[in-house]
Amino acid sequence: MSSLVVLGTMEQGLMYAIMVLGVYLTFRILDYADLSVDGSFTLGAATAASLITAGYNPWFATLAAFVVGSLAGVFTGILHTKFKITPLLSGILTMTALYSINLRVMGKANISLLRTRTIFSDFTSIPLFEKYGVLILSLITVAIIGILTYIFLETEFGLALRATGDNELMIRSLGVNTDIMKITGLALSNGLVAFSGSYVAQNQLFADISMGIGMIIIGLASVIIGEVLIGTTSIGRTVFAVLCGGVIYRYIIAFVLQLGLVATDLKLVTALIVIFALVSPGIKKKIALPGKNE
Numbered sequence: 001m002s003s004l005v006v007l008g009t010m011e012q013g014l015m016y017a018i019m020v021l022g023v024y025l026t027f028r029i030l031d032y033a034d035l036s037v038d039g040s041f042t043l044g045a046a047t048a049a050s051l052i053t054a055g056y057n058p059w060f061a062t063l064a065a066f067v068v069g070s071l072a073g074v075f076t077g078i079l080h081t082k083f084k085i086t087p088l089l090s091g092i093l094t095m096t097a098l099y100s101i102n103l104r105v106m107g108k109a110n111i112s113l114l115r116t117r118t119i120f121s122d123f124t125s126i127p128l129f130e131k132y133g134v135l136i137l138s139l140i141t142v143a144i145i146g147i148l149t150y151i152f153l154e155t156e157f158g159l160a161l162r163a164t165g166d167n168e169l170m171i172r173s174l175g176v177n178t179d180i181m182k183i184t185g186l187a188l189s190n191g192l193v194a195f196s197g198s199y200v201a202q203n204q205l206f207a208d209i210s211m212g213i214g215m216i217i218i219g220l221a222s223v224i225i226g227e228v229l230i231g232t233t234s235i236g237r238t239v240f241a242v243l244c245g246g247v248i249y250r251y252i253i254a255f256v257l258q259l260g261l262v263a264t265d266l267k268l269v270t271a272l273i274v275i276f277a278l279v280s281p282g283i284k285k286k287i288a289l290p291g292k293n294e
Contacts, residue, residue: 027223
């Protein structure tokens with residue numbers, strides 16, 4: 001791969017890593033299959049793009065994307081906790097509703113951000129940051145979010161959140177309101193996903209109604225890749241592994257494209273990656289068992 005492809009892939013990988021961290025919070029921490037991610041990603045991109053084209057400050061637009069994404073997560077959480085709708089169905093309902101909401105937010109199927117001010121144009125206008133400004137800003141953002149997530153998960157509230165996913169009945173018997181835990185976890189997760197969507201839209205200079213399709217599979221693939229390659233011996237290492245998984249996944253996709261595979265086959269490649277990552281621990285265990293018996 002050329003140096004330009006390597007740089008661009010790293011930049012994209014870091015932006016998508018924020019989304020992967022959001023998926024990790026529900027998939028691993030809460031043990032909750034949240035399909036609303038596909039809609040939340042587009043919601044973040046649509047919100048940021050709409051506000052930027054309306055003349056708002058891009059930094060405010062990016063923050064607004066996180067807020068509206070969190071509200072989408074709250075809605076999913078309320079459907080599940082208060083109306084007793086299953087996690088899978090509550091996510092599907094939110095994702096379906098968000099499709100129409102995203103169209104309302106954008107007013108059309110896509111928005112161009114060409115010749116508009118974005119957070120990246122602001123950052124690359126700083127001397128010495130012209131060439132690597134996008135990479136540096138993405139790296140700083142991922143580092144800050146990763147550290148804050150680690151600190152949050154180590155707090156008393158964070159421990160209660162993790163316990164809710166591990167053993168809901170046990171933590172509820174200790175007086176913890178698990179409904180609040182789930183709603184908070186879903187809000188943070190979808191907020192991060194929407195935040196990632198706003199970054200991707202500003203980097204690609206457009207927001208499209210279909211840009212979030214399949215995002216949950218990409219997130220799961222990245223989480224599993226990171227966990228398998230780096231490990232999960234501690235919460236700090238797991239957060240680092242998940243973020244790295246997002247970057248590694250983008251490099252795998254870039255490598256596959258360099259081999260000549262058409263872009264329309266990427267969803268198939270992603271599905272195969274997830275399948276391989278899920279079955280590899282079982283295969284490894286079966287291979288190791290005969291040696292142990294000896």
